[in-house]
Amino acid sequence: xxxxxxxxxxxxxxxxxxxxxxxxxxxxxxxxxxxxxxxxxxxxxxxxxxxxxxxxxxxxxxxxxxxxxxxxxxxxxxxxxxxxxxxxxxxxxxxxxxxxxxxxxxxxxxxxxxxxxxxxxxxxxxxxxxxxxxxxxxxxxxxxxxxxxxxxxxxxxxxxxxxxxxxxxxxxxxxxxxxxxxxxxxxxxxxxxxxxxxxxxxx
Amino acid sequence: xxxxxxxxxxxxxxxxxxxxxxxxxxxxxxxxxxxxxxxxxxxxxxxxxxxxxxxxxxxxxxxxxxxxxxxxxxxxxxxxxxxxxxxxxxxxxxxxxxxxxxxxxxxxxxxxxxxxxxxxxxxxxxxxxxxxxxxxxxxxxxxxxxxxxxxxxxxxxxxxxxxxxxxxxxxxxxxxxxxxxxxxxxxxxxxxxxxxxxxxxxx
DNA sequence: GCTGTAAATTGAACGATGTTCAAAATGGGG
DNA sequence: CCCCATTTTGAACATCGTTCAATTTACAGC
Numbered sequence: 001x002x003x004x005x006x007x008x009x010x011x012x013x014x015x016x017x018x019x020x021x022x023x024x025x026x027x028x029x030x031x032x033x034x035x036x037x038x039x040x041x042x043x044x045x046x047x048x049x050x051x052x053x054x055x056x057x058x059x060x061x062x063x064x065x066x067x068x069x070x071x072x073x074x075x076x077x078x079x080x081x082x083x084x085x086x087x088x089x090x091x092x093x094x095x096x097x098x099x100x101x102x103x104x105x106x107x108x109x110x111x112x113x114x115x116x117x118x119x120x121x122x123x124x125x126x127x128x129x130x131x132x133x134x135x136x137x138x139x140x141x142x143x144x145x146x147x148x149x150x151x152x153x154x155x156x157x158x159x160x161x162x163x164x165x166x167x168x169x170x171x172x173x174x175x176x177x178x179x180x181x182x183x184x185x186x187x188x189x190x191x192x193x194x195x196x197x198x199x200x201x202x203x
Numbered sequence: 204x205x206x207x208x209x210x211x212x213x214x215x216x217x218x219x220x221x222x223x224x225x226x227x228x229x230x231x232x233x234x235x236x237x238x239x240x241x242x243x244x245x246x247x248x249x250x251x252x253x254x255x256x257x258x259x260x261x262x263x264x265x266x267x268x269x270x271x272x273x274x275x276x277x278x279x280x281x282x283x284x285x286x287x288x289x290x291x292x293x294x295x296x297x298x299x300x301x302x303x304x305x306x307x308x309x310x311x312x313x314x315x316x317x318x319x320x321x322x323x324x325x326x327x328x329x330x331x332x333x334x335x336x337x338x339x340x341x342x343x344x345x346x347x348x349x350x351x352x353x354x355x356x357x358x359x360x361x362x363x364x365x366x367x368x369x370x371x372x373x374x375x376x377x378x379x380x381x382x383x384x385x386x387x388x389x390x391x392x393x394x395x396x397x398x399x400x401x402x403x404x405x406x
Numbered sequence: 407g408c409t410g411t412a413a414a415t416t417g418a419a420c421g422a423t424g425t426t427c428a429a430a431a432t433g434g435g436g
Numbered sequence: 437c438c439c440c441a442t443t444t445t446g447a448a449c450a451t452c453g454t455t456c457a458a459t460t461t462a463c464a465g466c
Contacts, residue, residue, distance in 0.1 A: 009414095030320070033452065044416045046455085055453060113316050115376055117233070152394070155387075159370065159395045166369025167362065173318055184358075191355070192362045192399075195406065199398030202405045212443095236423065247445045249426085258424060 013051050015041050020062050021107070029110040032062070059114050060126055066107040067129040073100050074136045086143045087197050093137060094164045094189040101168045109172065137161055144200050160196060164189055216254050218244050223265050224310070232313040235265070262317050263329055269310040270332040276303050277339045289346045290400050296340060297367045297392040304371045312375065340364055347403050363399060367392055 007015060019040045023032050034055060038045040052058040079092035101108045116122060122130075138157040145153035171185050210218060222243045226235050237258060241248040255261040282295035304311045319325060325333075341360040348356040374388050 162369030166365030195402030199402035
């Protein structure tokens, strides 16, 4: 039996989340059960409910970790170089997103396969993490919107983001290859960005 | 107890699927359980396993129904009018997709929240239903690709499809409004299509 | 150092879930 | 009419999220 003072409540929370992260990596979202976590961290299942009132809260917390990791990737200097042309940075960002979906596939999938029960809304902190994801792309789009309304730039960021995501999601879960060659995805995101950006400039 | 000759095996399959459809509509994917179906159709739970070897097969079958309904919508003459300019038909198709996600929200969500276990591949008939969805949009794009490679047209269809889907998906499950006004989604899909098509023409 | 109290931890229990399968019910052919 | 292949059943099994009384633990006060 685990001792009461083995870990503080915050430490315990970290331990639970860390174990959860590893379980999702190995067995996917389906393998993330209270009893499985408890066994890995040498506690009883009930203890988890002292830290997370329900498993749904834990799921959201794990998704929060994934969103943080994704934000860190999209904020990387790799795709915010001022020397490079903007469109190149945008393509780089799309590539980083695609890489993320492959490197953290189970965690990335869990972001979307877990949905809140019935009519529940996501907590404030979670929504903030989602919204934050658009910021890096909004910045990259600035050069194209010096003479255009800011609202259009925000829209463009969300559109591009959703498009790249949609392509990756269909590739991973559409249960069918999008087009014959294996890595046609980078070709498609490239084509998407080329056309969309050219469309912005021509309007 | 249900009589052995109440329904043929095929009838029973239809009855199970029909009941499943209604359950998903009312309680979402989470409510779709073998015992719930059994109660609604006045059979024992075990009977379902005579028709579907596992619940996963039933889930796929329900998703198949949803894909069929979606295909029927996207094939509607509403967005294939030869008199209208192509871009207007494309916007109409995007609008029809968006309508579908609202009208059949639980079924549409189930398409993506249910993922096959571990490394299993979707059956052939399912993949065919997915691929078929791109065809109507490929047709609408023909006017823009009379002088360009067919491969690009296929890519453009998948890109546009994934983009519109990505926007709808983020709107429904992103757990945060994309942009302040309520129905900014049609504005965003419009902007997406305008820019993307303009980009195609300018290249 | 002892004790009492508040907090942390446990593990059994409850109602679900998907799934299996022996037993029962059924109905058409000999 | 009865036999037997088919269909249907419902109890059983392992597992799930969740609850909660009982136990164990750590520490404050004497």
